[in-house]
Amino acid sequence: MSSNPIGIFDSGVGGTSIWKEIHQLLPNEDTIYLADSKYAPYGPKGKKRIIELSIKNTELLLSKNCKLIVVACNTATTNAIDYLRKTYDVPFIGIEPAIKPAALSTKTKSIGILATKGTLSSELFHKTSDLYANGIEIIERVGEGLVPLVEEGKIESKEAKTLLKKYIDPMLQANIDYLVLGCTHYPYLIPVIKDLLPEGVSIIDSGEAVAKQTKAVLEQNNLLNTSSTEAENHFYTNDNPEVIQSLIGDAFKAEYLDF
Numbered sequence: 001m002s003s004n005p006i007g008i009f010d011s012g013v014g015g016t017s018i019w020k021e022i023h024q025l026l027p028n029e030d031t032i033y034l035a036d037s038k039y040a041p042y043g044p045k046g047k048k049r050i051i052e053l054s055i056k057n058t059e060l061l062l063s064k065n066c067k068l069i070v071v072a073c074n075t076a077t078t079n080a081i082d083y084l085r086k087t088y089d090v091p092f093i094g095i096e097p098a099i100k101p102a103a104l105s106t107k108t109k110s111i112g113i114l115a116t117k118g119t120l121s122s123e124l125f126h127k128t129s130d131l132y133a134n135g136i137e138i139i140e141r142v143g144e145g146l147v148p149l150v151e152e153g154k155i156e157s158k159e160a161k162t163l164l165k166k167y168i169d170p171m172l173q174a175n176i177d178y179l180v181l182g183c184t185h186y187p188y189l190i191p192v193i194k195d196l197l198p199e200g201v202s203i204i205d206s207g208e209a210v211a212k213q214t215k216a217v218l219e220q221n222n223l224l225n226t227s228s229t230e231a232e233n234h235f236y237t238n239d240n241p242e243v244i245q246s247l248i249g250d251a252f253k254a255e256y257l258d259f
């Protein structure tokens, strides 16, 4: 079992930002990544539909014998992970906006969160933000339109810059010193975001924490792959593989799969 692959899914290409962190920390582990780009974005969809899509992705990964599943999507985590954990036997790792480190570190007592509508309206997100909101202003913005731009590979585009400015300006007016990226597509926009942020505003995302948690849960379950054979990394998309290919680089190969 420990030599079986780690399964990872996202609504599309964004979760490759999480795959990179996992692969860096656990280079011996085989991985199977699913980019559900045909159905992206998940953000504007309702909870029921997000659960249905998460089930579809999970069952495909389980049919490929994955030993653990990383839900590399804040929207799917905050809406579907409870259901997935209750329904399937493998361990699940989720990703949520990193409110806690931002809330514990802020000096201005004001933090910004950019995420999808599905994440910001979820019960899980409200629970976490209520827990840390004490004395801290949390400025939330739905990053509407950003996921489709990343899916189309329009990362350093004028459209991306215009949208980001619209979402981030009110946060800067509220004097944030931390900007939490609550969607796994957004780390790819960091070059544009950095240009919009004054010095003194830090960006936080959850990628590294997810990789560490994945390692810890593999260890707890005796599932860490201890073999020294070179790992296999498979990337499947149900849309044009061009964009995901450009994000993972030439050392890896993205393939089309109908799912």
Ligand code: DGL
Residues within 6 Å of the ligand: 010, 011, 012, 014, 015, 040, 041, 042, 043, 044, 072, 073, 074, 075, 076, 116, 119, 147, 182, 183, 184, 185
């Ligand atoms: N990467 C997903 C997330 O982390 C994007 C959601 C979407 O498809 O809207 O929330």
